[in-house]
Amino acid sequence: MADKIPILQHPWVGEKPFFGELTDKQWKILKAALKVFTEKGYSASTTSEIAREAGVAEGTIFRHFNTKKEILLATLIPLMQNFIGPGVTNSLHNLLLEYDHLPMEDVLLLILEDRQKHISALWPLLRVVIIEANYHPELKEVLLNNVVTLAQESLLTFLKQRQSKGELREDLDVWVMMRSIVGAFGAYLVSQSLFPEREQDHDNRQELKVIVDLFLRGTQARS
Amino acid sequence: MADKIPILQHPWVGEKPFFGELTDKQWKILKAALKVFTEKGYSASTTSEIAREAGVAEGTIFRHFNTKKEILLATLIPLMQNFIGPGVTNSLHNLLLEYDHLPMEDVLLLILEDRQKHISALWPLLRVVIIEANYHPELKEVLLNNVVTLAQESLLTFLKQRQSKGELREDLDVWVMMRSIVGAFGAYLVSQSLFPEREQDHDNRQELKVIVDLFLRGTQARS
DNA sequence: GCCATAAATGAGTAATTACTCCGTAAATAT
DNA sequence: ATATTTACGGAGTAATTACTCATTTATGGC
Numbered sequence A, B: 001m002a003d004k005i006p007i008l009q010h011p012w013v014g015e016k017p018f019f020g021e022l023t024d025k026q027w028k029i030l031k032a033a034l035k036v037f038t039e040k041g042y043s044a045s046t047t048s049e050i051a052r053e054a055g056v057a058e059g060t061i062f063r064h065f066n067t068k069k070e071i072l073l074a075t076l077i078p079l080m081q082n083f084i085g086p087g088v089t090n091s092l093h094n095l096l097l098e099y100d101h102l103p104m105e106d107v108l109l110l111i112l113e114d115r116q117k118h119i120s121a122l123w124p125l126l127r128v129v130i131i132e133a134n135y136h137p138e139l140k141e142v143l144l145n146n147v148v149t150l151a152q153e154s155l156l157t158f159l160k161q162r163q164s165k166g167e168l169r170e171d172l173d174v175w176v177m178m179r180s181i182v183g184a185f186g187a188y189l190v191s192q193s194l195f196p197e198r199e200q201d202h203d204n205r206q207e208l209k210v211i212v213d214l215f216l217r218g219t220q221a222r223s
Numbered sequence C: 001g002c003c004a005t006a007a008a009t010g011a012g013t014a015a016t017t018a019c020t021c022c023g024t025a026a027a028t029a030t
Numbered sequence D: 001a002t003a004t005t006t007a008c009g010g011a012g013t014a015a016t017t018a019c020t021c022a023t024t025t026a027t028g029g030c
Helices: A024-038 A045-056 A058-064 A069-100 A104-133 A136-162 A174-192 A197-202 A203-220 B023-040 B047-054 B060-066 B068-098 B104-135 B137-163 B174-194 B196-200 B206-218
Strands: none
Touching: A024 A045, A024 A058, A024 A069, A024 A104, A045 A058, A045 A069, A045 B023, A045 B047, A069 A104, A069 A136, A069 B047, A069 B196, A104 A174, A104 A203, A136 A174, A174 A197, A174 A203, A174 B174, A174 B206, A203 B206, B023 B060, B023 B068, B023 B104, B047 B068, B068 B104, B068 B137, B104 B137, B104 B174, B104 B206, B137 B174, B174 B196, B174 B206
C-alpha cells in the first residue's frame, strides 16, 4: 500500500481554486477530509479524525460545515465539477481537435494512453466518488451530469466526426461504438488493477494498440 | 426504489444450504444482515438494526458472532463461495457444452442474455460485495479466487475451444478477446443502469447481437 | 495601543455504538 | 419427571459518535 492517496500530492488537486474561495482553515479541513474519506470511506470516517488530520479543533470543523455529510458534499462535488469533469473533457477535446488530421487508430491510441495515465493517477479519488455515489443521490447526480455525460459527449462528437468523414460505418450507432471501445478499455484497466502480475509484463502500448485494432475491425467503414 | 433488495426474495439465496449448517436464529440473523448491508453498506449498518430486522435480541447476535465484522464475513464469504461463484460458472459451463454445435454467434448471444438476467437479479448483492471488497482484503481475496477467476476460466476455455476449431483468430490472445467481449457487455450493463431511459426503448436482444457482432468482426478467423 | 468583531478552541453533551453479562427459558439427556 | 446443558433475551457498559457552546485568541480599523 505504498501508493496510497496519491491524489493529495497530485499537483492539480493540490490547488485551492477547484473548491472556490476558501480560507486556509477550510482548505485544510477539506484536504484532510478527502484523505480520510479516500482511505476508509465516508461512513467509517470520523469528524475527530478529520480534525486531527487537518490540525484543527473539532469545533472548528463545525463552524465551517454544519454536518458531516456537508463535508462530504463540499469535498466531492467541487472536485467533480471543477476538476474531474473538466479533466475528463479537456484532454479529449484537445486531442481530437489537435490531431484531426491523423489516422483514427493513432488518435485513439493517443487518447487511450492519455486517459490511462489520467485515470490511474486519479483512481483513489474516482473510487471514493463512485462508491459514495451509490449511497448519496446528490453525488450520483453530479457525477452523471458533470463527469460521465461530459466524457460521453466528447467521445460521441469525435466518433460522429469520423463517421461523417466516412471512416466509420454509417449503419452503426455511435453510442454503440462508444460503449465498445470504452468497455474494452475499462476492462483492460480493471484487469490491470486486479491482476497486476498478469498484465504488467506485457507491453502496454501494444495492448492498447490491440484494443484499438479490435475496435476498428468492427467499426471501420469498408475501404 | 421499488426493486430494492430482490436478492432476499431470490429463491436461491433464500436457501440456507449456501451458508452451511445453521440454526434458525443464525439464518435469520444472516438474512437480516445481508438486507441491511445491501441497503446502507457495512459501516453505516448497526448491529441493533440487524437485530431488529432479524427479530432477535442484540445479545443473541453476539452469541453467534463475536464481532460485527464477523457477521459481514459470515454473510458474504459463503455467498461468494457457494452461490455467486458457482452461479457464474455453472451456466457458462452448461451453455458452452450443451450448445457446442451451434454457431459461435448464437452461443455468445445465449450466454450474454443469460448473464444479463443473472447479473441484474443479483446486482444489489454484487454491488455490496464489490464495494466492501475495497475495504476488506479478506473479501477481495475470496471474490477474486471464487468468482472472478472462475468466470474467467470458463470463458477462456470456451474461447480456446472455438479457437482450436479455427473459428477464432490464432494470432490473438484469448485473454484479450475475453476482455473485449466482457468489457463491451459490461459497458452495456452499466449504461443500462445509468441511463435506463436511453437504453430501455431499444430492443435488448438486438443490442446484444450488435455487441456479439462487433466482437466477432474483430476476432473471427477469416473464412 | 485599544477596541470591536470574527475565528478558533476544547471541554462538554446527548445519543449511539459494538459488545457483555447474568437471569431465564428451552432443549436434551437420563 | 428431573437434572444439566445450551440458547436466548434485554438491561447494561464503556467508548465513541456527531455536534454545541462558553471562553479564549487572533484580526483589523482608528
